[in-house]
Amino acid sequence: MLLIDSATVRELYPVERALPVIAEAMRRYSGGQVELPLRTILRPEKDTGLLGTMPGFVAGENLAGYGLKAMVLKPENPARGLHLHIGVVLVYDPDTGAPLAMMDAGAVTAVRTAAVSGVATEALARPDAGDLAVLGSGVQARSHLEAMRLVRTLRRVRVWSRTPENADAYRVWAAEELGIEVEVAPTAAQALAGADLVCTTTAAKEPVVEAADLAPGVHVNAVGASFIDHRELSSQAVAASSFFVDSRESALAESGDLRGPLTEGLVGPGHIQAELGEVLLGEHPGRRGSEEITVFKSLGLGVQDIMSGFAIAEEAAARGRGRTFELG
Numbered sequence: 001m002l003l004i005d006s007a008t009v010r011e012l013y014p015v016e017r018a019l020p021v022i023a024e025a026m027r028r029y030s031g032g033q034v035e036l037p038l039r040t041i042l043r044p045e046k047d048t049g050l051l052g053t054m055p056g057f058v059a060g061e062n063l064a065g066y067g068l069k070a071m072v073l074k075p076e077n078p079a080r081g082l083h084l085h086i087g088v089v090l091v092y093d094p095d096t097g098a099p100l101a102m103m104d105a106g107a108v109t110a111v112r113t114a115a116v117s118g119v120a121t122e123a124l125a126r127p128d129a130g131d132l133a134v135l136g137s138g139v140q141a142r143s144h145l146e147a148m149r150l151v152r153t154l155r156r157v158r159v160w161s162r163t164p165e166n167a168d169a170y171r172v173w174a175a176e177e178l179g180i181e182v183e184v185a186p187t188a189a190q191a192l193a194g195a196d197l198v199c200t201t202t203a204a205k206e207p208v209v210e211a212a213d214l215a216p217g218v219h220v221n222a223v224g225a226s227f228i229d230h231r232e233l234s235s236q237a238v239a240a241s242s243f244f245v246d247s248r249e250s251a252l253a254e255s256g257d258l259r260g261p262l263t264e265g266l267v268g269p270g271h272i273q274a275e276l277g278e279v280l281l282g283e284h285p286g287r288r289g290s291e292e293i294t295v296f297k298s299l300g301l302g303v304q305d306i307m308s309g310f311a312i313a314e315e316a317a318a319r320g321r322g323r324t325f326e327l328g
Contacts, residue, residue: 002313002322004103010111012315015147018115018308021063023280025307026119026246030277033059034303038253041227049074052087054302063314065094067306071105083139085109091309099327101313105305106139108312112304114143116246116276117199117221118151120296123279124244124286125219129197130155135188135208135232136201137161137170140223144199145174145182152197158183160191162202189213200224200232207260211236216291223298228256233295235261241295242273242287250299257297 004012028034036056043050054069071087078084087105092098121129130153134141137159148154157174159182161167167184174182185191192198192213202208202224209232214220220241225232238261245251251258252269261267274284276296287294316322 001099001325001327002101002316003325004101004312004316004322006104006107008316008321009103009107009312012319012321013108013111013308013312015111015115015118015143016150017311018111019118019147019150021307021311022112022115022304023119024063025058025301025303026116026275026277027280028058028060028277029247029301029303030275030281030283036302038250039302048076054300054305056302056306058303058306063307063310065092065306065310066097067091067302067309069105069108069302069305071109089305089309091306091313101309101316101322103309103312108305108308109300110139110143112308113140113223113298113300114147116298116304117144117223117296118147119280120221120244120276120298121148121197121219122151123276124294124296125152125197126217126287126290129219131195132157132197132199133185133191133195134159134170134199134201135161135191136203136224137163137166138201140201141170141199142173144201144221144223145178145180148197148199149178149180154180156183157181158185158191158195160185160188202232203230204232205230207231207234207237209233209237211240213237214240214293216293218293219287220293220295221298222257222295225256226254226299228254228259231256231260233257235264235266238295239266239271241293243267243271244273244276244279244286244294244296246276246298246301248272248275250301251297254299255297
C-alpha cells in the first residue's frame, strides 16, 4: 500500500489535473455508475469534534473501485496551528480488494472541491464572467481562486473575511503565488456588488449572502455550508436562483442552504433544477439566459474523493512517489 502525504498529493494532483477527473466523477454519479450511501456524521456528546465517513463504489473502465474518506473535524485545531479537518482517503485495488493507497484527505478535499466548482463554473456561468467575489479566506478560498482562473478570464477579484487580517493575508498570497491582484472588501455585500462569479467558502452558520447582493446573471458556487445546521445563502437568495446540486439526495438531506427556504415554503423540492452531472450529460441545458442567477450547491460526494484517490495513486506509482507500507 502506498502512503501519500499532503505535499505529494498537491504536487501530483493540481487543480488542472483534477478538473477532468471531477467532471467524469459527476457524469458517472448522475449516470448511475456510482453507489454511495449518505455520509455518516458521528457527533459524540462527550467530544467537541465529529467524525465523517464517506464510503463508495465507482464503476467504469478506469479510476474505479471501492474507496473511503474518513475525516475528523476538531474545532480547537486552528488555534493549535493544525487544520480543522484531518483524515485520510483510502482506495482499494479493484482486482484483489487489497488496500492500494492511503493519502491525506485534507489535500484531496481542497483540490477536488475547487475542481467541482470549476466544472460547475464552466457549465453554468456566463462565458464572459470574470468579476469574482470570494467570501472566506481559508484553504478553500485559495484553491477556488486557483480553479476560477483556469476556467474563466478574471478581470477583478475581491475577497471578504470575518477576520480582516486573514483577508489581507489572502491578498498577499494571491499576489505572491498567483500574480493576481485582490481587493479586500470590508463587507460581504461590498465584495458581491457587481460580481458575476462568486465562491462562498465560509464556515458561516447564518446567511452572509442576501438576494439583493446578487447581480443579474451571476453564478454562485456555494461551498462552505456543508452541514444541515450551516447556511451561507438567505432563503430569498436561494428562491431567486436557478438551483443546481451535486446530488439531489444529499442536498435534500444535508443542505442547510436548501432546508431554510424549503421549511419556509418559499420553494419546493422541485426547485432543484438538476444535478451537475445531468448538465454535463446533456440531460439539462443548465443556464438558460444571461440574466439568470445560477447557484451550484456543493456538499461534496465520496465519488469525487474516490476517483481523485485512484488518480493520485496512479500518478504516484508512475513517478515512484509515496512510501510503500506492507500490511501483512
